[in-house]
Amino acid sequence: MxxxxxxxxxxxxxxxxxxxxxxxxxxxxxxxxxxxxxxxxxxxxxxKRDDLLRAVSIEARNSFVRAQREVEVSEDAVADLKELGRAYYGWALGNPALYGVMFGGHFKSQEADREPIEPLATAVQRLQIQGKLKAPDSWQVVWALWAAVHGAALLGITDCQFGDQGQELEKFEVLLEGIVRGLVKT
CATH class of the missing domain: 1.10.10.60 (Homeodomain-like)
Incomplete structure (x- = not known):
């Protein structure tokens, strides 16, 4: 119906x-x-209300995972890292309520859900296998990339921008280039 x-x-x-x-x-x-x-x-x-809470939490997570999985894996793991960052940032700005639900601490999971981070972890592991990481631990790199993009997304959603308004994507690209350059050998 x-x-x-x-x-x-x-x-x-x-x-x-x-x-x-x-x-x-x-x-x-x-x-x-x-x-x-x-x-x-x-x-x-x-x-009921509990079912609704569960449905909202699941939708937020699944929507984010879909956005990450839509990034096609290429031969270039560095390019893939950047595309995953762009997908994260774009999803967050396009879905601020779902982002707030997913990352706002409203729901606590008893076990860590690694699926949302798997595409990023896989790209970083590819770089580790190729000997292109500056850090010895691939999870340190995953965390640094995740934290940088997460912070930029939060700033974008909350309109906490510095400098010229309307240049959020350009600012994000500067961050993305800088963080990748700092973590990956070229």
Whole structure:
């Protein structure tokens, strides 16, 4: 009766409430009002509040993983690192509510979920095999790249920009080039 369009509206409305107001303000009634649907539709498509929380968390994670996996693996692992960084940054700026849910500390997992970071880790491991890493530990490089892009994405989402407005992508490219140059032998 209700399709994927309604489901997505509900998930995005819930994500936005979580980011804007916090988990304590998330109710089915608030989500229904923001999504323009009835609570009956939410119960029908998603279930109770706990089911909704789980669905939002899963959507945020899966959306991010899809964006990372859409980066095609090439012969050039350095180019792949940069493309993965661009995909991360683009996803974050295009999905600020999902980014906020995924990285805002709203949901704690009992075990580390490595799937979101696997494409980056794989590209870094390729560089390690080729002897192109400046650091001896590939996970240090993964962490440094992840942290740099994560920080840039957070600054981009929160409009905490310095210098000329509207040049966020150019600023990001400078960061990306610098961090890769600092970690990878050319």
């Amino acid at each position: 209700y399709g994927a369009e309604y489901h997505q509206k509900i998930i995005m409305a819930a994500a936005q409430i979580i980011v804007d107001e916090g988990l304590s303000h998330l109710s089915l009634r608030a989500v229904a009002a923001r999504a323009g649907v009835s609570t009956t539709v939410i119960y029908s498509l998603v279930g």
